[in-house]
Amino acid sequence: MADVARVAGVSGQTVSRVANDRLNVDAATRDRVRAAMRELGYRPNSAARALRNGVYRSIGVIVFELHSYGTTRTLDAIAIAATNRGYAINLVPVLDVSQSAVTSAFDRLGEQAVDGVIILIEAHTLDEAGVRLPERLPVVVVDSSAHYDYPIVDSDQRQGARLATEHLLELGHQTVWHLGGPPTSFAADRRRRSWEQTLLDHGRKVPPVFDGDWTSTSGYEAGRALAANDEVTAVFVANDQMALGLLRALYERGRAVPDDVSVVGFDDMEEAAHFWPPLTTVRQTFTEVGRRSVDALIAEIQAGDHRHAPVAVPTELVIRKSTAPPPAR
Amino acid sequence: MADVARVAGVSGQTVSRVANDRLNVDAATRDRVRAAMRELGYRPNSAARALRNGVYRSIGVIVFELHSYGTTRTLDAIAIAATNRGYAINLVPVLDVSQSAVTSAFDRLGEQAVDGVIILIEAHTLDEAGVRLPERLPVVVVDSSAHYDYPIVDSDQRQGARLATEHLLELGHQTVWHLGGPPTSFAADRRRRSWEQTLLDHGRKVPPVFDGDWTSTSGYEAGRALAANDEVTAVFVANDQMALGLLRALYERGRAVPDDVSVVGFDDMEEAAHFWPPLTTVRQTFTEVGRRSVDALIAEIQAGDHRHAPVAVPTELVIRKSTAPPPAR
DNA sequence: GCCGTCGATGTTGACGTCAACATCGCGCGT
DNA sequence: ACGCGCGATGTTGACGTCAACATCGACGGC
Numbered sequence: 001m002a003d004v005a006r007v008a009g010v011s012g013q014t015v016s017r018v019a020n021d022r023l024n025v026d027a028a029t030r031d032r033v034r035a036a037m038r039e040l041g042y043r044p045n046s047a048a049r050a051l052r053n054g055v056y057r058s059i060g061v062i063v064f065e066l067h068s069y070g071t072t073r074t075l076d077a078i079a080i081a082a083t084n085r086g087y088a089i090n091l092v093p094v095l096d097v098s099q100s101a102v103t104s105a106f107d108r109l110g111e112q113a114v115d116g117v118i119i120l121i122e123a124h125t126l127d128e129a130g131v132r133l134p135e136r137l138p139v140v141v142v143d144s145s146a147h148y149d150y151p152i153v154d155s156d157q158r159q160g161a162r163l164a165t166e167h168l169l170e171l172g173h174q175t176v177w178h179l180g181g182p183p184t185s186f187a188a189d190r191r192r193r194s195w196e197q198t199l200l201d202h203g204r205k206v207p208p209v210f211d212g213d214w215t216s217t218s219g220y221e222a223g224r225a226l227a228a229n230d231e232v233t234a235v236f237v238a239n240d241q242m243a244l245g246l247l248r249a250l251y252e253r254g255r256a257v258p259d260d261v262s263v264v265g266f267d268d269m270e271e272a273a274h275f276w277p278p279l280t281t282v283r284q285t286f287t288e289v290g291r292r293s294v295d296a297l298i299a300e301i302q303a304g305d306h307r308h309a310p311v312a313v314p315t316e317l318v319i320r321k322s323t324a325p326p327p328a329r
Numbered sequence: 330m331a332d333v334a335r336v337a338g339v340s341g342q343t344v345s346r347v348a349n350d351r352l353n354v355d356a357a358t359r360d361r362v363r364a365a366m367r368e369l370g371y372r373p374n375s376a377a378r379a380l381r382n383g384v385y386r387s388i389g390v391i392v393f394e395l396h397s398y399g400t401t402r403t404l405d406a407i408a409i410a411a412t413n414r415g416y417a418i419n420l421v422p423v424l425d426v427s428q429s430a431v432t433s434a435f436d437r438l439g440e441q442a443v444d445g446v447i448i449l450i451e452a453h454t455l456d457e458a459g460v461r462l463p464e465r466l467p468v469v470v471v472d473s474s475a476h477y478d479y480p481i482v483d484s485d486q487r488q489g490a491r492l493a494t495e496h497l498l499e500l501g502h503q504t505v506w507h508l509g510g511p512p513t514s515f516a517a518d519r520r521r522r523s524w525e526q527t528l529l530d531h532g533r534k535v536p537p538v539f540d541g542d543w544t545s546t547s548g549y550e551a552g553r554a555l556a557a558n559d560e561v562t563a564v565f566v567a568n569d570q571m572a573l574g575l576l577r578a579l580y581e582r583g584r585a586v587p588d589d590v591s592v593v594g595f596d597d598m599e600e601a602a603h604f605w606p607p608l609t610t611v612r613q614t615f616t617e618v619g620r621r622s623v624d625a626l627i628a629e630i631q632a633g634d635h636r637h638a639p640v641a642v643p644t645e646l647v648i649r650k651s652t653a654p655p656p657a658r
Numbered sequence: 659g660c661c662g663t664c665g666a667t668g669t670t671g672a673c674g675t676c677a678a679c680a681t682c683g684c685g686c687g688t
Numbered sequence: 689a690c691g692c693g694c695g696a697t698g699t700t701g702a703c704g705t706c707a708a709c710a711t712c713g714a715c716g717g718c
Contacts, residue, residue, distance in 0.1 A: 001704060010667075010668085011667065011669075012574060012668090012669095012705080012706090013378050013667075013668065013669080013705095013706075013707095014666085014667060014668080014674045015705095015707090016704095016705060016706055016707095017667090019705095022706095023665095024665060024666060024667085025666075025667085026665090026666060026667085029408075029666080029667085035697070042437045043440055043702050044440055044704085044705080045380070045703090045705075046440055047377075047380040047385065047442050047703085047704080047705095048375045048380050048381035048440040048673090048704035048706090049378075049704080049705060049706085049707045050442075050673095050703075050705095051374070051376040051377050051380050051672095051675090051703090051705075052378035052672080052673055052706055052707085053673085053705080053706080054673075056376065061420075063408075065405060066332050066395075066402070066404060066405040067399050072395050072401050073395070075395060076394060076395040076396075076422070076717045078421040078710080079392075079395075079420050080422050083421075083422055083424070083437070086422070087453060088419055088437070088527075089418075089419065089420040089421075089422075089442055090417055090418065090419060090420075091390075091417075091418040091419075092412075092417070093405070093408040093409050093412055093418075093419075095409060095412070105712085108412070108417070109373055109696070110372045110568070111372055112375060112417055113375040113376050113442065142528045143683065162612055177554065182690085187530075200662050215599055216599060216600045216602070216603040217599065217602065219603070220603050228690085239482055241599070241600060244412045244600055244603050244604070245603045247603075247605065248604075248605055248607070251605050269465065270396065270544055270545060270546065270570070270601070271545045271570060273545070273546065274545040274546065274548070274549050274574045274576075274577045275577075276576065276577055276580050276605055278577070284430075330674060330675070331674085339697075339698085340678095340698045340699075341674085341675080341676090341695065341698090341699095342676070342698065342699080343696085344675095344696080345675060345676055345677095346697090349676085351676095352695095353695060353697085354696075354697085355695090355696060355697085358696080358697085373674085373675075374674050374675075375673045376673085376674080376675095376677060376678090377673070377674030377703090378674080378676085379675095379703095380673090380674080380675075380702095380703050380704065381674075381676055381677085381702080381703055382675080382676080383677045383703075389681095420698090454691060474704060506660090535694075543685090563659095598697085631688090
């Protein structure tokens with residue numbers, strides 16, 4: 001900055017004013033300074049700015065593995081929303097779900113130059129690790145837990161699961177089986193409970209639940225058990241990736257989809273439309289979740305506006321070819 | 330820091346020494362300072378540190394959409410590798426591929442607190458935008474272009490495409506068709522050229538290429554044309570997602586895989602093993618690509634070690650059920 | 659012509675940290 | 689008993705920026 005000031009023949013303060021588009025700078029001076037900045041390749045030093053202003057214009061995002069489709073899409077949406085709002089993104093990976101890994105991620109974050117944090121890991125994990133974030137640091141949790149003091153943003157899991165289950169019941173299935181996500185996930189928990197409640201509301205029996213871990217491999221493994229059971233005519237799967245594994249298990253067993261078994265997924269990942277058959281699924285609007293969580297966090301940062309109602313972004317049922325009335329007996 | 334010093338009854342300098350595990354601090358003093366830090370919830374201010382030390386211990390990663398499987402996995406690997414090396418990750422999304430978007434991303438980055446940059450967008454885009462990075466900023470490009478002054482790290486596209494093509498030829502197919510990635514991608518370009526060269530090396534005719542944009546939807550669309558052509562008995566697809574779309578198109582046309590048509594993908598995404606049939610594909614070791622690019626960048630940062638040979642991480646053919654000898658005629 | 663006003667620009671200091679240098683005191687060798 | 693060396697700790701200043709205050713000059717009203 002001093003160099004620019006010298007070249008332009010002004011003081012550092014004037015350079016600062018130009019860099020920040022402050023008023024009260026003569027047009028000729030401004031042009032001269034701009035030219036000097038360009039000539040010297042001047043870039044404001046963000047560390048000094050942050051030190052001076054006390055804000056970083058940066059938000060931390062804590063993630064655990066980018067394997068799951070939903071997390072990835074949400075991260076993408078968060079990054080875009082934050083950029084639009086003038087915030088940088090500080091990505092903090094948690095290497096595994098052990099207590100020490102989570103704790104050390106939080107410690108790292110405490111030292112990071114961030115004004116606030118969005119947590120993209122399933123909050124059960126946090127419980128177990130018993131970690132606390134640095135106080136006074138604004139936080140938003142993208143999850144479906146109601147157990148936190150922090151603002152929460154997520155898709156409306158309850159509504160989505162109900163949509164899926166009722167769609168299958170309306171097609172005439174006696175009941176709907178469930179291939180759920182990992183018990184450590186609040187989102188999975190919500191979907192499972194809502195599925196169960198929907199069945200009860202309609203007076204149907206609730207079959208045992210099979211659990212996966214979101215991966216298609218786990219869906220395949222649980223799917224083999226489901227495929228082997230002739231009573232199963234309709235399955236609500238907690239995400240599309242596991243649904244893919246289930247489809248494979250059904251094929252291997254020679255059970256046709258949707259003629260013998262109907263399958264509904266959750267997420268509407270881009271590939272779901274091209275599964276065979278194309279998958280009926282519950283669409284989550286990840287961009288909206290990302291946008292809303294950034295909005296909530298920035299509100300917190302700017303206003304100290306800590307307590308506000310959880311945001312539940314609605315989902316939508318996308319009907320394709322993997323669902324049909326049950327086979328005539 | 331001043332508060333901690335007061336509580337512990339020492340000078341700020343001693344607090345600094347304790348915070349940085351410097352030698353020559355009395356054990357009793359150290360404990361006292363540690364206690365004070367805990368009591369006050371002291372966190373070193375990273376902006377001040379960065380300002381003082383002139384380094385940020387942070388690297389920027391420029392990405393364009395996290396839709397593609399490979400980019401996502403590589404980003405994950407980069408984040409983990411960087412964390413292990415003590416670097417934070419600054420994620421800089423490029424909103425679209427227009428020149429202005431790319432330029433503004435680079436500008437933002439120039440102001441970011443980063444010691445170096447990893448570029449995860451396909452470099453053709455950079456060409457078109459005609460942008461230059463701030464000088465003196467270490468850069469690594471994860472791509473297969475040879476056109477850059479920057480160190481390059483990527484999977485060995487050439488070898489992977491040859492593996493796939495030769496596998497199909499060895500099964501007895503007369504030739505191999507290709508469903509390629511977007512022409513704007515160097516990686517897609519490399520795969521296409523290597524496929525073509527392999528066919529020529531074996532004295533086979535080179536069929537026309539179909540292009541997609543990495544998405545399964547584009548694979549489906551191009552796939553319909555391929556499925557309609559009875560001459561097609563073997564297809565090498567430039568990624569797994571498009572291969573999924575092709576599989577769907579083949580089903581719709583009533584052509585069996587692998588009995589009528591063999592298909593090989595590229596990436597080995599987790600889902601590929603559960604496609605129907607399970608997909609033969611070329612496995613990329615994304616973790617290795619991520620790790621190597623972080624290593625290269627840190628070497629550049631620390632040593633000013635700018636020019637070093639491109640890194641080509643080997644790939645591996647994973648044979649599953651989507652490939653078989655051609656149908657007897 | 660004098661003074662008040664206001665816009666343009668300059669000067670100073672502080673943000674939190676840490677390297678460099680300064681100081682202090684203890685123990686040991688002679 | 690004296691001085692030297694060394695380990696422990698303190699003091700100072702600088703990193704780059706920008707708010708607050710200071711200054712300077714031009715212009716208008718009387």
